[in-house]
Amino acid sequence: MRNDHGLRVVRLGLIGAGRIGTMHARNVARHVPAAELAAVADARPEAAQRLAERYDADARDVDGLVKDPEIDAVLITSIPAVHEELIVRAAEAGKPVWCEKPASLTLAEMDRAIAATDRAGVPLQVGFNRRFARDFAAARRTIDDGGIGTPQLMRSITRDPGRPEGLGTSAAGIRPWTIFLETLIHDFDTLLWLNPEARPVEVYTKADALVAPEYKENGLLDTAVVMITFDNGAIATAEANFSALYGYDVRGEVFGSKGMVVAGRLESSPMVHYGVGGSHQHTVRSDEELFRDAYIQELADFTEVVRGNAVPAVTGADARNALQVALAAMTSYQENRPVTIG
Known part of the structure; x- marks a missing residue:
């Protein structure tokens, strides 16, 4: 287990290499204490490859990313239409999930996402940065x-x-x-x-x-x-x-x-x-x-959730x-x- 100034390093997999995903990748790699960008996946493999290379991470497909035992948690920054599906897939793989807003587009989808994380016993935090x-x-x-x-x-x-x-x-x-x-x-x-x-x-x-x-x-x-x-x-x-x-x-x-x-x-x-x-x-x-500081802090808080030192500040219910x-x-x-x- 790797440590950084006494904190266990949290290895994060990012799904979604667009504008907002690129920003979160930079924050994880450079500004979030004891966090590492381990892998990037995107529906456009070339976009995942470019972003992964920038921060010495691996480019993966979604299935390989969520099932990798070396990845501690998943960040979802893809288009909103697939958020619910990705939350469910990550939860079923036993990964804590951080998801950009909106976490789903319908209440039925949101309920399925919450139920999946509840069944798996993994935390779900949503990116309301304010x-x-x-x-x-x-x-x-x-x-x-x-x-x-x-x-x-x-x-x-x-x-x-x-x-x-x-x-x-x-x-x-x-x-x-x-x-x-x-x-x-x-x-x-x-x-x-x-x-x-x-x-x-x-x-x-x-x-x-x-x-x-x-x-x-x-x-x-x-x-x-x-x-x-x-x-x-x-x-x-x-x-x-x-x-x-x-x-x-x-x-x-x-x-x-x-x-x-x-x-x-x-x-x-x-x-x-x-x-x-x-x-x-x-x-x-x-x-x-x-x-800028809020984007960094929300991911820093999530890494504490992954370490078991905190509960999500913004839940699926929120x-x-x-x-x-x-x-x-x-x-x-x-x-x-x-x-x-x-």
Whole structure:
């Protein structure tokens, strides 16, 4: 058994060599303590080979990766449509699983994934990175300590950077319902997490294709606001857009009977330039820049789960709860009505 400064080295197999998988591979190889990228698999063997060579890992097929006894756990960063299948395969091979959001695309798939990990007795952790960002985590601690009293009004914002012309050229490749299942699902998880012990009871959505309207018929919605009512009386809004010209804008706010917490930032540096035209400040331009430390921390926490020193900070049940809100938001949009969550 290899050790690194007293920690057992955790050998990780990565499935999915796209943009997000490449980022996680780099973090495992360079930044997560006592973790090793042991193998990479992808539906495109050449992509797996390129990424594996970059970090001196092995390129495998999925079956070979999940069944390798030398691999301690599996990271799933493939397209969401195959997440449930890969979770089940890894669990049946006895591997702890970390999976990017959304962990599944339907509640039935999510239930099968959870059941498979339960049967195998292996942990499942899901990649909702905002919980690991220092400002969002501090907001949750303040709420737990009673610092804002009872939550009354809540807000979560995700505005992805981009220009209308840029979205128009790439819109055909964006999967239908992306704004709910892959973007706003972060906001749904954040709102559920920042309103602990409360349950969402109603969802109402207004959404449209305002940035690239010509792709609306293909299922691309680029602007959405979702209102969520909780059983403790709190009213929350989740907002998303795909064309923030000024950078990557992620913020959260909880207002309560005793005060308010705010998390999120736009500036990439505290420096402000004052000149003849006024003041100017550089802004964050990508998720990798804004959540760099959070992406590292969520995998560092997972390695502690694999070592048996912790339990998953974001469970399959948490992922199911966020997915339930996302699916209700989609139904609300389709039927133009509030949707009750049972």
